[in-house]
Amino acid sequence: MEHNKSSTNKTNDIVQTNEPLQSVNTTEDEIDLRELVTVIWAGKLVIMLVTALFAFVAVIYAINQPNVYRSEALLAPAEQEGAGGLASLAGQFGGLASLAGVNLGGGVSNKSQLAIEVLKSRQFTSSFIQKHNILPNLMAAESWSMQANRVVYDDELFNSENNEWIREVKAPFKPQPSMQEAYKAFSKAMSASTDKETGMVTLSVQHVSPYIAQQWVNWLVEDINQTMKEREVAEAKRSTEFLQQQLQQTEIADIREVLYKLIEEQTKTIMFAKVRDEYVFKTIDAALVPEEKSKPKRALIVVLGTMLGGILSVVLVFIRHFMRKHKNYVSLLVE
Incomplete structure (x- = not known):
């Protein structure tokens, strides 16, 4: 009987210790999500500049393409x-x-x-x-x-x-x-x-x-x-x-x-x-002389270029943030 009670107590302890771990993991996930949003907001200037640069290049490229x-x-x-x-x-x-x-x-x-x-x-x-x-x-x-x-x-x-x-x-x-x-x-x-x-x-x-x-x-x-x-x-x-x-x-x-x-x-x-x-x-x-061009799709080029710039700028902000975070973590371990 005493042996059964002791095993039951151990099981309860394990269950009790698992519950805080789950809550900690959930909290960490929420913190990570908030961190990502914070990182994006902190790097909004970089994102805007890079996206604007890609959009400008896409516009110039689209304008310079001849009609086909x-x-x-x-x-x-x-x-x-x-x-x-x-x-x-x-x-x-x-x-x-x-x-x-x-x-x-x-x-x-x-x-x-x-x-x-x-x-x-x-x-x-x-x-x-x-x-x-x-x-x-x-x-x-x-x-x-x-x-x-x-x-x-x-x-x-x-x-x-x-x-x-x-x-x-x-x-x-x-x-x-x-x-x-x-x-x-x-x-x-x-x-x-x-x-x-x-x-x-x-x-x-x-x-x-x-x-x-x-x-x-x-x-x-x-x-x-x-x-x-x-x-x-x-x-x-x-x-x-x-x-x-x-x-x-x-x-x-x-x-x-x-x-x-x-x-x-x-x-x-x-x-x-x-x-x-x-x-x-x-x-x-019979073949006719076309009045409208078939390509390039200039609006599509600009949209895709802007989207590409936005995605790359966000990736760049994340890479820069996590590199800094890793560098700080390494410096703490060295100290």
């Missing part, structure tokens, strides 16, 4: 006449056609997706830049003068009067940008996306000049249609030559009939390509 305009066109995959005839032959003569290099399958969607990948390729981009001589407008355009409707070039990169590149770069780069550099810049300016539900393609270009943005979109639509047309015609001609060779080498009536049908379909492909300008994409909504 976005022009876009809505395109639809062009229907391929003769596609039905090719599809009907695919099941019967697919093996023979594949030997001839004739594509009986595919369809409109595959051709449009292929066209988009060609549009994004290095080879097409390089040819497009060189064909239309847009390298200065792509790599050296700094801003656009609305009154004169002309592009203002960066004087440190390009001399527009002499049409000469003067930028200073280290080897292996040269004053005139290479096609690899131009491809990277053009890939950022141009975008092409396909709506999965409708299959419509949106082609857009961003530039400091709204007129150049519209012009580039129109050129891209024309060039990709022409490029895909030339690829299809070249492939159809090669396939026709092969089929004609096979036709001369066989006397079996059924095979000759199949070869004649395949040649007929390739002839249709060549004919439709020659009479149609919009071979892969039909323009549903």
Whole structure:
């Protein structure tokens, strides 16, 4: 009995000693919260100055950013006449056609997706830049003068009067940008996306000049249609030559009939390509000269810059306070 009483007393003592500890921890938490508020209030001048500095820098940065305009066109995959005839032959003569290099399958969607990948390729981009001589407008355009409707070039990169590149770069780069550099810049300016539900393609270009943005979109639509047309015609001609060779080498009536049908379909492909300008994409909504800029979002830049300054200033005040507190604590221990 005495042993039980002593153990009960010890338990009560432990419970009693735990209660003050909990209250002390709660008090310390409250003190810490008050301390944080006190530290912020004491450092309000630093917070205000740093936040104002960041806001000022954000305003200057936003003002100095040139307006960028976005022009876009809505395109639809062009229907391929003769596609039905090719599809009907695919099941019967697919093996023979594949030997001839004739594509009986595919369809409109595959051709449009292929066209988009060609549009994004290095080879097409390089040819497009060189064909239309847009390298200065792509790599050296700094801003656009609305009154004169002309592009203002960066004087440190390009001399527009002499049409000469003067930028200073280290080897292996040269004053005139290479096609690899131009491809990277053009890939950022141009975008092409396909709506999965409708299959419509949106082609857009961003530039400091709204007129150049519209012009580039129109050129891209024309060039990709022409490029895909030339690829299809070249492939159809090669396939026709092969089929004609096979036709001369066989006397079996059924095979000759199949070869004649395949040649007929390739002839249709060549004919439709020659009479149609919009071979892969039909323009549903043509590109316009944009009246409003797409970026920069100057108000958003200022807001984010001010918020960043406020957060960093508060962190700075806390770091300074706790460093002083730690230093005082260390000095007390030394004493």
